[in-house]
Amino acid sequence: MTLTAEPAVTGSEPPQLDEPRKSPWTLALTVVLLLGLVVVLAAIDVVQGTAAVGVSDLWRWVTGSADAQASAVIVDSRLPRVAAAVVVGMALGAAGCVLQSISRNMLASPDTLAVNAGAYLALTVGATVGLPGLILGDLVLAFVGGLAAAALVFVLAGTEYGTVRLVLAGTVVAMVLMSIATTLIILNPMESRGIQAWESGVLSQNAFDSVRLMTPVVVACLAVLVVYAHRLDVLVLGDDAARSLGIPVRQTQLVVLVVAIALSAAAVTLTGPIGFVGLAAPALVRLAAPVVPGLHRHRALIFVAGLAGIAIILGADVLIRAVLGSQSAVEVPTGVVTSLLGALVLVWFAYRLRASRLDDASNALDVRGVGSKHPWLIVTVLAVLLFVLCVVAVLVGDRMFLLGDLINWATGNSGPIVTNVMGARVPRVVAALLAGVALAVAGTAIQAVTRNPLADPTIIGVAGGASVGAVIVVTLVPLASFWALAGASGIGALVAAAIVFGLAARGGFATDRLVLIGVGVSFAAKAIVSLLIVTTDPWNASKALTWLGGSTYGRSYEHLVPMMLAIVVLVPAVVIGYRYLDLLSIDEDTPRVLGVRPGRARFVLLTCAVLLTATAVAAIGLVAFVGLVAPHAARSLVGRRHLRVIPVAALLGAILLVLADMLGRTVAAPTQLPAGLLAALVGAPYFFYLLHRSRRTTVG
CATH class of the missing domain: 1.10.3470.10 (ABC transporter involved in vitamin B12 uptake, BtuC)
Structure with missing residues (x-):
């Protein structure tokens, strides 16, 4: 299926090779105007800078009468910059x-x-x-x-x-x-x-x-x-x-x-x-x-x-x-x-x-699941695996401990070294666990509501908007409370979601359009965040970069309170709405036939997903692919019914992010790699697999 642009917008209709040239001067005038614009911009660029070189100095240099200092600035600094731009x-x-x-x-x-x-x-x-x-x-x-x-x-x-x-x-x-x-x-x-x-x-x-x-x-x-x-x-x-x-x-x-x-x-x-x-x-x-x-x-x-x-x-x-x-x-x-x-x-x-779907979305989301006959056995196994992984994650790092050390710490009988290390390490593991749950549930809701198998809070720009809100507070109000940070993150996520989903609603949330708009918003958010970082105090910039890399470094329990509350309130809300997710993931007509108003249900569920994403970003930063991988893996295990998918996806998201955080703390210790980077390295191959699986054999 091809992706085509409206001719009135792009002018991309195939040209006729025998088309007569109506006016050769139009093209020549266009080139001359562009060249003139380039010359003017180059001249302005030359006279801008920290050294005092003005238009008069530039003119004197052109005419060969400039003093040595101005000539040195123009030749050694300004003109090489302009030449590089050219x-x-x-x-x-x-x-x-x-x-x-x-x-x-x-x-x-x-x-x-x-x-x-x-x-x-x-x-x-x-x-x-x-x-x-x-x-x-x-x-x-x-x-x-x-x-x-x-x-x-x-x-x-x-x-x-x-x-x-x-x-x-x-x-x-x-x-x-x-x-x-x-x-x-x-x-x-x-x-x-x-x-x-x-x-x-x-x-x-x-x-x-x-x-x-x-x-x-x-x-x-x-x-x-x-x-x-x-x-x-x-x-x-x-x-x-x-x-x-x-x-x-x-x-x-x-x-x-x-x-x-x-x-x-x-x-x-x-x-x-x-x-x-x-x-x-x-x-x-x-x-x-x-x-x-x-x-x-x-x-x-x-x-x-x-x-x-x-x-x-x-x-x-x-x-x-x-x-x-x-x-x-x-x-x-x-x-x-x-x-x-x-x-x-x-x-x-x-x-x-004029967008279309990469694949029939309902088919892409409708999988039987290898464990669909015993879904709660899958949940039990994953819960045990998550518990064991959390214990291991607490014990390993730049300093290794034994299970007895953990038991002594839990009972209040540990020494000062174990107490200090555990006091810093346990909140990080809890942060990764909670963020994995939040992102996975958010991704599950977004994929179902938009019927988009490639949706992810990061790919479609929601997480990018949350990062903009968080970094604005971090860089401009460094002493602000974490509640202010979480609130700004939520506002940023809501603004990004309004832009993405509002524009993508034209055409019924077509996969192509939704993902492309989301990618564009993500790039814009990254550019805005970079601009905020480099224009503020470097100490604040270092603090902001911890969010951009998706790191649990320095997290304490107080930082996790907004995310805990969001999970306690919003995850049950998404679970209660599992029937709406089931219906919305089929098509647009089935919910209406059964008396469901798709617009209202979509708005409520997307709001829950956006707020879950915002609190996760505020807590540990920008983490990609967890919200993409976990829902797909859950559907492959237990089928498409969301009463089963949501708990399995939440456990898988927690496992993935706890594992990524543990590897980030251990593989290059004492250097620590952000969990978001390792999660991207794990999640991207799965995304490529999904992209490969959704290939179409016809071209329309």
């Missing part, structure tokens, strides 16, 4: 343009296909294991990483490049690769100091050396794309039409894909992964194609998309400095602003897409 903007704009063309997918880009994440992980591996640091060596590393990531994405997507499956696979692969990179950075803080600054993409350059090395690579890649421009024009018509005109389709797609990855690798090597320029720039240019004759031709489209990429990066850099001031803007990565813009573009396109 090279990276052209590379990402062109790469995104051709990726969209070969996949015939308006949402394809180096970000959504995990190319940037793969390149970043490869550079992180190179930095942490001590591979040569020469920039050409870095380019090779980035290219190999980007190529491997893209290959994995295309394998997971199968042959449905034009569907949302490609973007879903790429987004989750990128999440996993960034989790691995973050883990490596935590384990190797000294070796990764340089690479860590690149995570969100920074334009700062010490001189022109790196730009000089990357420019020939970008120019050579653009030359190849120009040679293949005519083939790309024909490919837009479809594979069969292209073959009938003598175009070697697979060879063309492979060459263009490799060139696009090389462009992305060069950009990441130079500035780090500047987010979503490769999505926003070509997408915005394609919107102008219906009113600019000739712009649909790839010889023009590639170049104009590159210019748009340059304008977006320079505009983001200028905006940061204008809003925050030159001194504060030094710490803000340019990629934060471009990621926010790209997320908004993704949400807008997802809203306007």
Whole structure:
């Protein structure tokens, strides 16, 4: 089943190759206007900064009469930054343009296909294991990483490049690769100091050396794309039409894909992964194609998309400095602003897409379950397993204890060392257990209500909204109570849920649209959180980062009270509504036939799920995939009846997160890895399995 855009929105109708050129000056004027915008933004960028260099100094430098100090600032600092923006903007704009063309997918880009994440992980591996640091060596590393990531994405997507499956696979692969990179950075803080600054993409350059090395690579890649421009024009018509005109389709797609990855690798090597320029720039240019004759031709489209990429990066850099001031803007990565813009573009396109379901949702949720005849035996076994795992988790860590030590502590007869360690470790285990229950039950309710087998509080943006609310309080009001933190987290989750579910309601919660809007909101939330962190006091930033990684570090019982209350009140409410979950998970008509009002039932159950997610995020931070894996695994064990699914999913979610937290405290002790990172590494393969299982064999 293909994912298509409304022609009035995207201008993506196949072009007619014999279309006469109505007015060649329209395209020329468009190019001139873009070039003028780039020049103006570049001039503004040059005169912004911590050093006092104004427009008059820039003019004197242009005319050769500037003093030595101003010339040194312009040549050694400002112009290399602008040159990096030009090279990276052209590379990402062109790469995104051709990726969209070969996949015939308006949402394809180096970000959504995990190319940037793969390149970043490869550079992180190179930095942490001590591979040569020469920039050409870095380019090779980035290219190999980007190529491997893209290959994995295309394998997971199968042959449905034009569907949302490609973007879903790429987004989750990128999440996993960034989790691995973050883990490596935590384990190797000294070796990764340089690479860590690149995570969100920074334009700062010490001189022109790196730009000089990357420019020939970008120019050579653009030359190849120009040679293949005519083939790309024909490919837009479809594979069969292209073959009938003598175009070697697979060879063309492979060459263009490799060139696009090389462009992305060069950009990441130079500035780090500047987010979503490769999505926003070509997408915005394609919107102008219906009113600019000739712009649909790839010889023009590639170049104009590159210019748009340059304008977006320079505009983001200028905006940061204008809003925050030159001194504060030094710490803000340019990629934060471009990621926010790209997320908004993704949400807008997802809203306007003619979406469909990846699979028949009721069939995807309707499984018999291997233990459906004895469900409470499954519950008993899982409860015993959870108890044993909790005991083990309390005993192991950077300091190991015996069962007798735990018994002595429980009876108040332990020594000071055991008492202190247990006093810090037990609340962490309880936090992981409660958060696992909350996220699993929330995921179960969201999947049933939306009839969406791929829904997860993190993937669909609810957890991201909760993190924004929590980090706002942490960074701006560091002495606020934990109740204020939980309240802000709840408000953020509710706002995100209103956006996602409100926009996705158009078309009846179609899987494609819901997930894409949720992914866009998640990226926007991450960009906002990053912006909050880098613009506040570094001590507050460190505190906020504990939420972003999904860590139980430093949790005490008082931090868990809001989540305990939410579980006590909301989980029983979801259990009481199990009949509504059963009916809503079938279709939209069955509940009405039986006298159920779907809108009201959906609102109540989604509100319970959102509040459970918010309290979990406030307690331990952003944890992905628990709300996805646990409900699916529960249905595979006990079938689709939610009276059975909810307790099994809750136990499985608790087991998964307690296990992830225990591994995070032990595998690299005394260094502690956030539980959220390990949960992502465990949950992502299961997501890929679900994505593979939901493949469709027909294309509509």
